[in-house]
Every structure is written in C-alpha cells, then in structure tokens.
Amino acid sequence: MSKKILSGKVIKDKSDKTVVVMVKRKYSHSFFNKVITSSKKYHAHDESNKYKVGDDVNIIESKPHSKRKKWEVINK
Numbered sequence: 001m002s003k004k005i006l007s008g009k010v011i012k013d014k015s016d017k018t019v020v021v022m023v024k025r026k027y028s029h030s031f032f033n034k035v036i037t038s039s040k041k042y043h044a045h046d047e048s049n050k051y052k053v054g055d056d057v058n059i060i061e062s063k064p065h066s067k068r069k070k071w072e073v074i075n076k
Contacts, residue, residue: 003061005074010055011041018069019046021059044071 008023024039043066044059051057051073062072 005058005060006042006071007056007058008042010051010053010057013046013049013052017046017049019044019051019057019073021057021071021073023059042071043068044073045069046073 006021006023008021010019011022012020021042021044022039023042024037026035026037028034029036042059044057045062045065058074059071060074062070064070065072
C-alpha cells in the first residue's frame, strides 16, 4: 500500500521540529450539487525547522513521531 501525499499551507510553526499544515479539499455534494470546501489540520515533522507560516508544502504519511505527528514534510 502506498503512502498518502497531501498538499497544503503551513499555518503554525511555533513548535520545535513541528509545523501545522492546513489541507483544503473541494468536493461536490451528492444531493445539493454544490461545491463544498472542507479543511483539516495535520501536525507534520519538520527536522530542520525550514518551513515558515504561509509556505505551500507537501506532506507524506510516516511512522508516528509523537501522539499527533504521523506526517512528514517533503519538498514541494
């Protein structure tokens, strides 16, 4: 099984070696036929503290680094 790759924007970089990435996705509602935008936040591992707020990044599934961190930032 391949690992999921998501793209989003960094919204928080205060923690050491961690960034919070907001991933937005659009989908069509089956009944109302409207385009719905939903968003979700992911905690991702950033080893070198390279990414700052506002950066567009890709994240990939990885082994758990902590309780909430199960994603890693990869180069975009």
